[in-house]
Amino acid sequence: MTSELPGQIRPLERMDDLVALCARRGFIFPSSEIYGGINGFWDYGPLGVELKNNLKAAWWQEVVRERDDVEGIDSSIICHPRTWEASGHVEHFSDPMVDCRACKKRFRADQLADAGPCPSREGTSEHDWTEPRRFNLMLQTRIGASEDAAAVAYLRAETCQPIFNDFRRVREVARQQIPFGIAQIGKAFRNEINPRNFTFRSREFEQAELEFFCRETERDRWFDHWLGERLRFHRELGLGPDHLRTRPHAPEELAHYCKRAMDIEFRFPFGWQEIEGIHDRGDWDLSRHSEFSGKDLGVTDPETKEHYVPVVIETSVGIDRSCLALLCHAYREEALEGGEARTVLRLHPRLAPIKVAVLPLSKKLAEPARRLERELRRRWNAFYDDAGNIGRRYRRQDEVGTPFCVTYDFDSETDGRVTVRERDSMQQERIALDGVAAWLTDRLGPGA
Amino acid sequence: MTSELPGQIRPLERMDDLVALCARRGFIFPSSEIYGGINGFWDYGPLGVELKNNLKAAWWQEVVRERDDVEGIDSSIICHPRTWEASGHVEHFSDPMVDCRACKKRFRADQLADAGPCPSREGTSEHDWTEPRRFNLMLQTRIGASEDAAAVAYLRAETCQPIFNDFRRVREVARQQIPFGIAQIGKAFRNEINPRNFTFRSREFEQAELEFFCRETERDRWFDHWLGERLRFHRELGLGPDHLRTRPHAPEELAHYCKRAMDIEFRFPFGWQEIEGIHDRGDWDLSRHSEFSGKDLGVTDPETKEHYVPVVIETSVGIDRSCLALLCHAYREEALEGGEARTVLRLHPRLAPIKVAVLPLSKKLAEPARRLERELRRRWNAFYDDAGNIGRRYRRQDEVGTPFCVTYDFDSETDGRVTVRERDSMQQERIALDGVAAWLTDRLGPGA
Numbered sequence: 001m002t003s004e005l006p007g008q009i010r011p012l013e014r015m016d017d018l019v020a021l022c023a024r025r026g027f028i029f030p031s032s033e034i035y036g037g038i039n040g041f042w043d044y045g046p047l048g049v050e051l052k053n054n055l056k057a058a059w060w061q062e063v064v065r066e067r068d069d070v071e072g073i074d075s076s077i078i079c080h081p082r083t084w085e086a087s088g089h090v091e092h093f094s095d096p097m098v099d100c101r102a103c104k105k106r107f108r109a110d111q112l113a114d115a116g117p118c119p120s121r122e123g124t125s126e127h128d129w130t131e132p133r134r135f136n137l138m139l140q141t142r143i144g145a146s147e148d149a150a151a152v153a154y155l156r157a158e159t160c161q162p163i164f165n166d167f168r169r170v171r172e173v174a175r176q177q178i179p180f181g182i183a184q185i186g187k188a189f190r191n192e193i194n195p196r197n198f199t200f201r202s203r204e205f206e207q208a209e210l211e212f213f214c215r216e217t218e219r220d221r222w223f224d225h226w227l228g229e230r231l232r233f234h235r236e237l238g239l240g241p242d243h244l245r246t247r248p249h250a251p252e253e254l255a256h257y258c259k260r261a262m263d264i265e266f267r268f269p270f271g272w273q274e275i276e277g278i279h280d281r282g283d284w285d286l287s288r289h290s291e292f293s294g295k296d297l298g299v300t301d302p303e304t305k306e307h308y309v310p311v312v313i314e315t316s317v318g319i320d321r322s323c324l325a326l327l328c329h330a331y332r333e334e335a336l337e338g339g340e341a342r343t344v345l346r347l348h349p350r351l352a353p354i355k356v357a358v359l360p361l362s363k364k365l366a367e368p369a370r371r372l373e374r375e376l377r378r379r380w381n382a383f384y385d386d387a388g389n390i391g392r393r394y395r396r397q398d399e400v401g402t403p404f405c406v407t408y409d410f411d412s413e414t415d416g417r418v419t420v421r422e423r424d425s426m427q428q429e430r431i432a433l434d435g436v437a438a439w440l441t442d443r444l445g446p447g448a
Numbered sequence: 449m450t451s452e453l454p455g456q457i458r459p460l461e462r463m464d465d466l467v468a469l470c471a472r473r474g475f476i477f478p479s480s481e482i483y484g485g486i487n488g489f490w491d492y493g494p495l496g497v498e499l500k501n502n503l504k505a506a507w508w509q510e511v512v513r514e515r516d517d518v519e520g521i522d523s524s525i526i527c528h529p530r531t532w533e534a535s536g537h538v539e540h541f542s543d544p545m546v547d548c549r550a551c552k553k554r555f556r557a558d559q560l561a562d563a564g565p566c567p568s569r570e571g572t573s574e575h576d577w578t579e580p581r582r583f584n585l586m587l588q589t590r591i592g593a594s595e596d597a598a599a600v601a602y603l604r605a606e607t608c609q610p611i612f613n614d615f616r617r618v619r620e621v622a623r624q625q626i627p628f629g630i631a632q633i634g635k636a637f638r639n640e641i642n643p644r645n646f647t648f649r650s651r652e653f654e655q656a657e658l659e660f661f662c663r664e665t666e667r668d669r670w671f672d673h674w675l676g677e678r679l680r681f682h683r684e685l686g687l688g689p690d691h692l693r694t695r696p697h698a699p700e701e702l703a704h705y706c707k708r709a710m711d712i713e714f715r716f717p718f719g720w721q722e723i724e725g726i727h728d729r730g731d732w733d734l735s736r737h738s739e740f741s742g743k744d745l746g747v748t749d750p751e752t753k754e755h756y757v758p759v760v761i762e763t764s765v766g767i768d769r770s771c772l773a774l775l776c777h778a779y780r781e782e783a784l785e786g787g788e789a790r791t792v793l794r795l796h797p798r799l800a801p802i803k804v805a806v807l808p809l810s811k812k813l814a815e816p817a818r819r820l821e822r823e824l825r826r827r828w829n830a831f832y833d834d835a836g837n838i839g840r841r842y843r844r845q846d847e848v849g850t851p852f853c854v855t856y857d858f859d860s861e862t863d864g865r866v867t868v869r870e871r872d873s874m875q876q877e878r879i880a881l882d883g884v885a886a887w888l889t890d891r892l893g894p895g896a
Contacts (some may be wrong), residue, residue, distance in 0.1 A: 026621030033526030080480030173474030
């Protein structure tokens with residue numbers, strides 16, 4: 001970067017740069033790192049958990065709390081195994097796999113072109129394949145004490161099926177009429193053959209799903225409504241129009257029960273990829289769970305008394321993918337004056353893990369600076385740093401997306417004023433020490 | 449209750465009353481209810497998820513965000529299986545089980561007295577037992593595609609072990625020195641033989657754990673500090689002194705690596721039971737993970753340059769148990785004047801799922817009441833109800849713990865004032881419509 005002109009900006013081009021930053025600063029790193037990691041599993045560190053929690057809170061606030069036609073739930077990860085028979089996962093949620101008879105490795109039959117030469121026949125790309133067999137992607141376990149009666153159970157492969165399980169109960173307790181929705185955020189698990197692209201395709205991941213139940217005649221209106229809402233959400237949190245697009249599924253791509261589907265895609269360094277899907281699932285799910293449970297999941301129209309099974313419009317966003325998109329998009333390297341460079345995460349202040357850093361110019365000023373930090377910390381995630389020169393400390397905060405820094409200097413002792421600095425513009429302003437909380441409230445909201 | 453004197457209060461005596469309320473109002477109900485449920489798994493409904501999220505947010509705010517010596521993480525549920533060898537779970541985390549040769553049922557050997565008569569020999573309590581065998585309580589799964597190389601993995605049995613896995617990485621990225629702590633909230637799984645007492649002992653549950661690393665010489669001071677902090681937490685959220693006690697573990701109760709342990713117990717209708725444990729785990733965990741991973745998890749004292757393995761003080765609270773204690777304690781039936789009765793959940797306003805209900809006196813006043821509700825909903829979880837007489841609507845809110853109701857009546861149209869009612873005292877006050885948000889801010893904080 002040093003040879004570039006001040007003001008030049010370089011976006012994220014190689015995922016490796018982000019992966020390195022995430023590990024170095026504690027956003028995301030491999031699970032069980034000291035044991036060499038475990039393929040497809042990731043841990044969120046001190047900054048990553050705040051980013052992820054802020055994203056989940058924003059979704060919950062907009063999709064659940066601010067609406068009176070959506071109810072939240074939190075269902076167990078393990079549910080009755082009949083759930084996954086009704087959903088079709090036991091029968092159909094599988095990839096076709098082939099084994100190489102020479103090297104004994106297993107590959108996805110539809111990705112054989114990617115498999116490369118067989119290690120046992122190096123230099124050639126020959127494989128002696130077995131016939132393709134289905135390999136179910138659900139993670140299985142067994143619960144209960146008795147070995148004979150021990151029940152096979154599954155870790156949920158998606159958070160939406162328990163919503164259908166709970167549809168009748170939630171509708172009754174919340175006294176909701178059609179149209180209304182049920183939403184939840186939680187972990188799901190898929191035994192991906194080939195986890196890849198950092199957290200984009202992992203075996204344990206978090207989803208935020210809304211199932212919105214409506215009349216068949218209203219399905220397109222609600223589909224369009226939710227597509228609009230979800231696009232607005234991603235845009236308002238900072239994903240730019242040149243990095244966000246919608247892609248309708250072609251008829252041959254649609255699951256057999258799916259009437260219409262739209263992906264919201266983000267342009268990652270590894271290409272355009274889905275971060276959210278909007279699906280018209282018809283009455284498939286409720287009908288199947290009615291059939292498999294023997295319970296009537298239909299509803300009665302309060303006016304016409306007609307009994308019918310509602311249609312469902314689903315919005316399904318991957319929390320990890322969405323975090324990854326936000327990190328990719330926020331990342332930039334900037335050439336500064338004087339030949340310096342900085343890496344900065346231009347995260348929306350609402351999502352930034354640390355909202356404000358308090359930086360005394362000298363360790364001698366630790367006491368009043370600590371006092372300010374403690375006051376701010378009660379309301380916003382605050383951070384204190386007195387190690388190294390002030391420029392270096394600004395860089396450290398830029399790199400993790402902290403929108404505001406407050407510098408307490410020797411003049412502060414006499415004039416009762418501090419310097420506030422904004423991350424993106426790097427502009428500084430001198431304001432009264434006892435006005436810092438109000439200044440931040442204007443920019444961050446009231447906090448906790 | 450009708451024969452009792454006004455003002456008489458009856459606390460929760462039978463769990464069934466609370467279980468029924470939780471199902472009826474959508475706090476907590478069995479997972480996969482339409483399939484007959486699945487033993488030991490529960491779903492949180494629209495009100496339950498808000499209560500649970502509020503409790504988790506309170507813990508995170510106090511234990512992580514308000515402190516600069518605690519870092520949060522969010523690790524994967526499935527981690528490297530060596531983790532559970534190092535922790536001792538693979539070898540030791542098991543119950544001794546015996547099978548009845550007649551009925552083929554399995555029982556815990558240490559609870560045979562509770563087993564009752566064998567169904568196959570009804571009327572007698574005779575069993576023909578097998579020898580006791582160990583039954584591991586961890587839930588197992590397999591990950592990866594190849595059947596040969598498929599790795600057995602475990603769903604984490606506690607959230608603390610991944611904290612030890614991540615200790616070195618977190619300390620480095622957060623630039624923390626001893627003493628400091630790492631905390632996380634998340635799901636854990638145990639294949640309990642006999643799930644019971646509603647959500648108290650279930651197979652899937654949520655923990656909030658803090659591992660605080662300190663010098664050996666400071667262990668007692670930090671143990672006492674954290675015990676005090678955690679007791680204060682439970683008290684401030686409303687658990688009364690007559691329902692809360694501490695119980696030190698006798699030497700023979702302590703795990704071999706545990707130097708000191710204190711349970712925080714709550715008096716449930718089914719007896720005094722642990723909701724949280726404070727443990728001095730010594731250097732057992734870090735030493736074991738050092739040994740099993742081959743990675744040095746020791747730290748160097750910045751002044752003396754001494755290299756040592758820190759001692760850990762753990763605080764471990766069950767989120768589901770804590771929710772259950774809060775619900776039990778909040779529940780009361782009160783005899784009112786005029787022979788009426790009400791059930792009320794006296795939940796702390798910070799925990800209450802709904803913060804404010806807006807109730808127009810008549811459906812004709814729906815429009816301005818809806819306007820108020822929408823305004824309030826942006827900041828607090830608000831609820832709108834115009835069905836039934838006003839007394840009945842107050843009862844419905846009392847029963848779910850809503851601290852404040854706002855009634856919009858015909859006078860409001862002309863005098864611009866509404867009636868606010870406080871849940872516990874049932875006292876009412878007439879305040880200006882445009883002052884409702886400020887009145888609530890004084891009592892609830894600023895909200896979202």
